[in-house]
Amino acid sequence: MKKIKESFEYISNLNIESLIKSIEINKEIINHVKVIKEGGEEKISNKVKDKLKNDDAYKVKFNKFCENLYFTYLYDEIIMANKIIKSMFPFDTYRKYDYYKAYLGSVEAEIKAGNLKEGDKIIFIGSGPLPISLIMMYEHFGIESIGIEIIPKVAELSRKLIRSLKLSDNIEIVTGDHFSIKTTENIKHVIVALAAEPKDEILQWLRPILSKNTSMSYRFSENPKLEGKLKELINNSKRRYREYDGYKTIRIIKPAPPTTNIIAVVEPIS
Numbered sequence: 001m002k003k004i005k006e007s008f009e010y011i012s013n014l015n016i017e018s019l020i021k022s023i024e025i026n027k028e029i030i031n032h033v034k035v036i037k038e039g040g041e042e043k044i045s046n047k048v049k050d051k052l053k054n055d056d057a058y059k060v061k062f063n064k065f066c067e068n069l070y071f072t073y074l075y076d077e078i079i080m081a082n083k084i085i086k087s088m089f090p091f092d093t094y095r096k097y098d099y100y101k102a103y104l105g106s107v108e109a110e111i112k113a114g115n116l117k118e119g120d121k122i123i124f125i126g127s128g129p130l131p132i133s134l135i136m137m138y139e140h141f142g143i144e145s146i147g148i149e150i151i152p153k154v155a156e157l158s159r160k161l162i163r164s165l166k167l168s169d170n171i172e173i174v175t176g177d178h179f180s181i182k183t184t185e186n187i188k189h190v191i192v193a194l195a196a197e198p199k200d201e202i203l204q205w206l207r208p209i210l211s212k213n214t215s216m217s218y219r220f221s222e223n224p225k226l227e228g229k230l231k232e233l234i235n236n237s238k239r240r241y242r243e244y245d246g247y248k249t250i251r252i253i254k255p256a257p258p259t260t261n262i263i264a265v266v267e268p269i270s
């Protein structure tokens with residue numbers, strides 16, 4: 001199942017138009033997010049460059065693949081979010097998510113990163129259509145949260161999902177980007193999602209507003225997004241680890257497979 005989902009075939013054949021229509025995402029916003037996402041360096045392997053020169057059909061497919069690539073994570077999450085909302089047993093359906101175990105590994109690492117205890121509250125930047133990390137934080141550890149989501153329709157969908165799980169008192173979804181965070185008072189930990197961009201801007205914005213009791217971590221990947229054969233096609237270096245101006249890394253936590261996200265715990269340099 002996963003193999004098919006992550007394949008070149010799967011991604012190049014996704015119908016993004018119908019996805020946009022299905023949740024009425026504003027196209028301008030999509031383009032904005034896309035531009036942000038394409039800001040990273042992409043390296044196309046020589047093998048693919050040759051194929052692009054010599055094979056027109058492949059070129060069409062490849063362009064479609066590139067166009068769809070950055071939406072795949074949203075696509076899967078939107079489909080799953082809708083399934084949960086429609087389910088008679090939303091919690092059971094949520095637990096069947098393909099990446100449940102992988103996300104749980106990230107969340108456990110973040111519990112350590114923030115030294116989080118039941119009753120603490122966190123902010124999560126880039127909560128997406130299916131804020132699974134926040135649901136897990138509450139379900140397994142009693143941590144409350146505020147999720148920040150830049151695309152209004154996606155935020156709306158995730159609020160609907162949170163309502164279907166009856167967690168609206170514990171998980172709040174705010175429509176906005178990192179600039180909508182004005183204070184971190186009473187917040188124990190801030191998490192920056194793997195797909196939240198631009199990382200540098202997010203970290204610079206947070207630096208002066210991190211209260212002294214608020215810790216922070218961001219997710220990164222050693223094999224960003226793509227693995228196996230797809231890795232040969234495009235190498236997205238943007239989600240790799242790096243040092244950010246004005247911060248020091250105090251800890252790196254690498255969960256066991258199937259989790260691929262690695263957690264960098266950072267602290268402003270005083």
Ligand SMILES: C[S@@+](CC[C@H](N)C(=O)[O-])C[C@H]1O[C@@H](n2cnc3c(N)ncnc32)[C@H](O)[C@@H]1O
Nearest residue numbers: 126127128130131132133150177178195196197
């Ligand atoms: C793949 S999803 C979320 C991860 C996942 N649902 C979880 O619980 O860990 C990433 C989301 O971040 C949003 N996003 C990206 N940059 C952002 C930013 N600067 N502020 C808020 N949301 C952002 C995207 O629109 C996308 O919906």
